[in-house]
Amino acid sequence: MSNKNTIKVLIADDHAIVREGLKQILADTRDIAVAGEAEDGLDAIKLVRQGKGDVLLLDISMPDRSGIEVLKQVRKEEPGLAVLILTMHREDQYAIRSLKAGAAGYLNKQSAPAELVNAIRMVAAGRKYVSPALAQELANQVNEEREVPLHETLSDREFQTLTMIASGKTVSDIAKELVLSVKTISMYRARLLQKMKLRHNAELTHYAIKHRLVEE
Numbered sequence: 001m002s003n004k005n006t007i008k009v010l011i012a013d014d015h016a017i018v019r020e021g022l023k024q025i026l027a028d029t030r031d032i033a034v035a036g037e038a039e040d041g042l043d044a045i046k047l048v049r050q051g052k053g054d055v056l057l058l059d060i061s062m063p064d065r066s067g068i069e070v071l072k073q074v075r076k077e078e079p080g081l082a083v084l085i086l087t088m089h090r091e092d093q094y095a096i097r098s099l100k101a102g103a104a105g106y107l108n109k110q111s112a113p114a115e116l117v118n119a120i121r122m123v124a125a126g127r128k129y130v131s132p133a134l135a136q137e138l139a140n141q142v143n144e145e146r147e148v149p150l151h152e153t154l155s156d157r158e159f160q161t162l163t164m165i166a167s168g169k170t171v172s173d174i175a176k177e178l179v180l181s182v183k184t185i186s187m188y189r190a191r192l193l194q195k196m197k198l199r200h201n202a203e204l205t206h207y208a209i210k211h212r213l214v215e216e
Contacts, residue, residue, distance in 0.1 A: 007124045008035035010053035012044035012070065013086075014062045018109070022057065022086075025113045032120055041065035048074050053081060055124050058103075060087040060094055064179050068094070068101050068156040075102035082123035086116070093163065093213055095134050097156065105129030149211060150196040158195070161188040165201055166208030 060067035
């Protein structure tokens, strides 16, 4: 392909080894080129604002702000940029939440390189990319009247707090990782417990495991 038809990809992931691996995979394609990279949410937004990309590969878990927050900001500022979520989180944890926030696709980092390349090409062409398993889940939601799980009523930050507490992290651990105050995280915890009608962390963890929001 000529340069003007090359798909320019931006990579936002806080792990350097992941970014290098992605660049190596994409280096083997003739129609895709990496145009920039970022190691946190703020850098990702700055990178997007430069207008050099067609597709943003975005991780959900980053040190300063969640990928969902970055996604929403990008959708406001650069609605024409396709955002492909690429993460270690299982689809039943964040996929539907990501798509509702405006992602063009959702892919697990354990996917084969060929699937990643295919996904990039699809979202760059203006199409959506989801795995067969996620497509089935979305179809089930359309065709069935289902009771909305309580965790789907949470805000993105509350949901993130839930999964982190259920993974064994303390409020202090979460505050440090997300670069927020302990008071703020405690507020998120109080809100999510109230919304979900739970009393303490043990019930929260049991709920998260039962609904496969975290690994057992």
